[in-house]
Amino acid sequence: MRIKILKFGGTSVDTAEHRQAAVKRVVQARAEGYDPVVVVSAIGRAGAPYATDTLLGELRSVDPAAAPEARELDLMMACGEIISTVIMAHTLKALGYRATALTGGQAGIVTDEVFGDARIVSINPHYVISTLAEGSIPVVAGFQGVTDPGTGRHGAITTLGRGGSDTTASALGAALHAEAVEIYTDVPGVMTADPRICPGTLSLPTVSYEEIAEMAHQGARVLHPRAAEIAMEYGIPLWVKGTETAEPGTQIAGSAAELPHRVTAIAHMPRVAYLALRVPYREDRRRLELELFKLMARVRVGFHLLRGSPEVVGFAVAHESLNRVTDLLDGLVLPVTREQGGTRLYLLRVGQGGSRSEVQSALLSASGASAEVVMADAETVETCAMVSVIATRVWETPGMGVGVLARLRDVGVRVLQVADSPLSLSCLVHENDTQRAVHALHAQFIAGAS
Structure with missing residues (x-):
């Protein structure tokens, strides 16, 4: 079999007209001698009747004060893709093609038990292969899998996190030894910036796996980073x-290490919150930082823009994670063993502090503990965004950081924090400066260089 995976995003299957365009892509793959396997996302975006956010809103409206359990959230979130899968399969059938709708579990996708952000641990695609052998087109629900029935949860439905349908497509491509995986969306390829906020963006003909993964990690919503990694x-x-365009799209292949320096794209991540934890004793910062990030890793909270000045541990998190991080850190007591002996107990207080930090402080005072108790306050800036220049060989390009900061200064954008990596230079800005920052950097480093 010559297998090709075709994944269609929510805006590619949200109307009859868009589904007809998607079907043309599937039929074209067959005409080219491939056995197509289709993966679909939930229909539409927020506000559409069967979009994931709409379904979650319906669940949470039952009692806004009572958060649904993660297992039930995954059951609800998986519904959008299942609905989309059945409708897409039926569309193919109505046009005279044999098709079979499959959930992620039916397609053999087994995950770990981290509801809401599960990782695929194995795929047994025998049902997909047998469906292809029968001459039928498998249409697989993206974004989902099931836990191993042997764990005692009896195959509980899990979801793979935002953009997880891309991961489904890549993982099935690996399991089925596909010749290619094609991700269809409402733009003609990987763009040099988000065309919704930046005019004059270009479609890139090729990017490396590392570049696309970096773009995704820095907020570009073109592809899930795990899909690129797989x-x-x-x-x-x-x-x-693009589902409805004749343009060739963007090929993702090769290694960034083989490329000369180039600026690939400008990515942005809206709705970011920044926390700065002040550490009174400089000698304790590294140990406190290590314990703090080990804790966040255990609860799987991602962070960006790590700042390690002598007296501050700073980092950014997605705004949707802020309440969780605040609940985790406010009132937390972290013991730090000193090099010269003894222990300091750091009591964390986030923002103005809540009842938890106050109670902990009172308990520590009443306990008569011999260890020194140190209050560490964390300031929070909630309305931020992260704007990143994606480029190869960042660390080998003198003056790049200066050029980025100078350009943002020239257009009146205040930079709150900066971080870099071999493939990006990221700036934290106030959220209302996002569009101006993206436009300025795109004009300077991409439009101006072409």
């Missing part, structure tokens, strides 16, 4: 194409 690991050619 494709890179198994050497699967990956394409991003």
